[in-house]
Amino acid sequence: DIVMTQSPDSLAVSLGERATINCKSSQNVFYSSNNKNYLAWYQQKPGQPPKLLIYWASARESGVPDRFTGSGSGTDFTLTISSLQAEDVAVYYCQQYSNSPHTFGQGTKLEIK
Amino acid sequence: QVQLQESGPGLVKPSETLSLTCTVSGGSISSYYWSWIRQPPGKGLEWIGFINYSGITNYNPSLKSRLTISVDTSKNQFSLKLTSVTAADTAVYYCGRGWGSFDPVEVWGQGTLVTVSS
Numbered sequence: 001d002i003v004m005t006q007s008p009d010s011l012a013v014s015l016g017e018r019a020t021i022n023c024k025s026s027q028n029v030f031y032s033s034n035n036k037n038y039l040a041w042y043q044q045k046p047g048q049p050p051k052l053l054i055y056w057a058s059a060r061e062s063g064v065p066d067r068f069t070g071s072g073s074g075t076d077f078t079l080t081i082s083s084l085q086a087e088d089v090a091v092y093y094c095q096q097y098s099n100s101p102h103t104f105g106q107g108t109k110l111e112i113k
Numbered sequence: 114q115v116q117l118q119e120s121g122p123g124l125v126k127p128s129e130t131l132s133l134t135c136t137v138s139g140g141s142i143s144s145y146y147w148s149w150i151r152q153p154p155g156k157g158l159e160w161i162g163f164i165n166y167s168g169i170t171n172y173n174p175s176l177k178s179r180l181t182i183s184v185d186t187s188k189n190q191f192s193l194k195l196t197s198v199t200a201a202d203t204a205v206y207y208c209g210r211g212w213g214s215f216d217p218v219e220v221w222g223q224g225t226l227v228t229v230s231s
Contacts, residue, residue: 001174038215040217042158042217048223049207049221049222049223049224050150050158050207050218050221051221052217052218052219055216055217055219061219093157093158095158095160095217097211097215097216097217098215100171100173100174101160101162101173101174101175102160103160104157104158104159104160105157106157107157107158
């Protein structure tokens with residue numbers, strides 16, 4: 001199985017400041033055949049199901065604010081929230097879907113400082 | 114807009130079979146890939162597996178010996194059966210929809226808590 005490791009486990013950021021979450025995969029999830037990284041980011045608020053934010057490492061899902069940006073390639077990826085809003089408090093997960101099983105990172109809890 | 118709703122018993126005894134159904138509304142099940150994901154209380158997400166409308170499946174190897182995912186296109190539903198459950202199978206179970214076999218889950222159900230206890 002591909003192991004996904006997120007850092008940090010938790011993060012406290014002031015409103016309006018930048019938040020950065022990292023995700024590292026134990027194997028390359030980039031396929032040169034289609035030039036795509038098989039990496040997604042989800043946001044999960046308490047008591048709610050996860051919500052897809054980013055797919056193909058950097059493609060923003062419809063309706064997701066542009067303050068959310070995904071970047072990276074190969075084995076190292078980053079989710080950046082450019083200006084933290086109160087509604088962004090959540091747990092964030094990365095997931096690789098290049099190999100079965102489609103494994104998730106352990107999650108990063110984002111809070112307001 | 115497509116919506117997914119999980120249903121099934123909230124309490125299952127150890128060694129018995131956990132059975133859940135996901136009903137798809139607002140769209141046809143006869144396309145896309147339909148997934149199950151679970152989340153133990155207070156913990157992270159675990160991918161269980163998926164099925165497509167024609168019955169092609171892909172299971173998490175850690176669960177494969179106990180797992181069956183099936184689809185009923187006439188009812189616009191797909192189902193999960195997990196046999197010989199233990200307390201470690203206690204979790205919120207989510208159903209979801211993806212575009213293909215190597216795609217993320219773009220639409221999620223609200224989830225249903227299943228507790229394994231005598």
